[in-house]
Amino acid sequence: MKSAEFFLSFVPPSKANKVKLNVRAFTKSGKRYIVPKDVALKINKAIWELELQNQNVKAFFTEPVEVHITFLLPNKRRRDLDNIMKTLGDCLTYAGIIQDDNLIYKQTLEKFHTKEEGVIIKIKKLNRRKEPDIQLIKEYKRKLNGI
Secondary structure (H helix, E strand, C coil), X not given: CCEEEEEECCXXXXXXXXXXXXXXXXXXXXXXXXXXXXXXXXXXXXXHHHHHHHHHHCCCECCCEEEEEEEEECCCCCCCHHHHHHXXXXXXXXXXXXXXXXXXXXXXXXXXXXXXXXXXXXEEECCCCCCCCHHHHHHHHHHHHCX
């Protein structure tokens, strides 16, 4: 699959909406969290909407991808898009659209204040350009070490 487009009828909550527990943990980071019920329900709804759309598209990306996410926001409430993107990456994985969210090599996020709320998700196979010129970073590091 070269590209696919998906929509959400709402903007999912940020992954930052969780409560830390001071208990022995079972996670990789050694921290344990509880996701509030209303946040968990919205995340599950996003996964359901994506799965429903993917029944027709049958997208499943197993190689590096680039995503373009457009957030349509109904008000000017402050939102941290990179935190919402963490949630969306997990939703895309749980919905069976991408094999793992670490396959997202390039992402573009933008938001618009409109009367209609939602999210437009465009995914396409990563179009690799040539590798970046690492000489520039080597030169910078040499200068930095000389300070």
